[in-house]
Amino acid sequence: MHVSGETMKKILLVIAMCTLLSTLLLAKGATVSGIVTDQDGEKVLETPVLLLKEDGTAVGREETGKGFRKKGKFKFEDILPGTYIIKVEGGEAGSANQRITVGADDIKDLELILAVVEEVAPVSTTPVKVTGSEPVAATGQDYILNELSFELKKMAAEIKHMNSELENLKAMSKMWVNPLAIYSKEIIIKNGSTIFGKIVYQDEKTLKVETLVGYLVLDRSTIVRIIDNVVSEEMQEYVPEQIRDSYSPPPMPKLAEPRYTGAASTEWAAGKRYSANCVLVGNINESKDNQGNVVFAGEIKNIGGRRADFVKVDFVFRKNWSGETKTLTTFIRGAFHTFDSGITTDATLLPGAVGNFELYVPHSFGSFIGYSYVIDWEEYE
DSSP states (O other): OOOOHHHHHHHHHHHHHHHHHHHHHHHOOEEEEEEEEOTTSOBOOSOEEEEEETTSOEEEEEEOBOSTTTBTEEEEEEEOSEEEEEEEEOGGGOEEEEEEEEOSSOEEEEEEEOBOOSSOOOOOOSOOOOSSEEEOSOOTHHHHHHHHHHHHHHHHHHHHHHHHHHHHHHHHHHHHHOGGGTOOEEEEETTSOEEEEEEEEEOSSEEEEEETTEEEEEEGGGEEEEEEOOOOGGGOOOOOGGGSTTOOOOOOOOOOOOOOOOSOHHHHHHTGGGSOOEEEEEEEEEEEOTTSOEEEEEEEEEOSSSOBEEEEEEEEEEOSTTOOEEEEEEEOBOEEEEOTTSOEEEEEBOTTOEEEEEEEEOGGGOOOSEEEEEEEEEOOO
């Protein structure tokens, strides 16, 4: 049997159209339909019904009917196979959720009953394959509560981060206002400079010190002394940021000048250049004993031309950067001298003599950030 080319083309076209039509018919999804009622069994009219995927993506939206035949009913068509959630929000009447698994067959006669649930039960997101439909233990409040919980967690994380940043700023402000807040060593150099820092390495010749401006390597021969001054937290002074750049600690209080006592002031005026003159020999050594008491020790020499009586050293300690001070006094151990009144003292220095002194600062005295001293004495006939 001979078939012409034109006839063959028509036959192939018909076969292709049939194949396409059958594919479209097979690709058509299922129908999901049902009804929404309240607790009293009354049908709920014109209420939105959402068909959602498990990830919350909306697939379709319908409203329950209000006509005689469609009263409270809804219908979704061409739904592909898979697991879905039907969600109904009925306002004051309540809400309802229901998970369904759609296959090749239609799902009909679903009944969703609205309910007001005060306590929210957790929703299991694991799909369960059922025949027809399966109720879901969840309410319409889940979404709102989850969003609120997320926002609260977000705000808590932001507050925690801001608190961390605030603590860092406080630490930095304390560091610049008072270097001793982080560096407990005060190193005094022969040229009069003072370095606040932390000793990270030392040997017989050099010291490596960590400071606010970096690491410094100091020659031991240039160091006068190293003072260990730790300022407690409650003694640190807060300086407002607006005046921090121009801030300088208040000056140390001035002590009274040495008083000279004699029978006739004219005699002292005539022999002024021969009066007593007590000076510090070397440096004041600072150490700590086993109980944590600080001990200051040194030597005083009379380089004047007259005897100095009751020679003492007044120490003024700066307690903090706001200017609070305390004064302690110690007398030297010199030669004994008995006055005409019968009073005997061992704090006398003859011209050219040297006397030692020691000042014990008890641990209960507290910490201090620096000190100054004045040598005082009296002159009698």
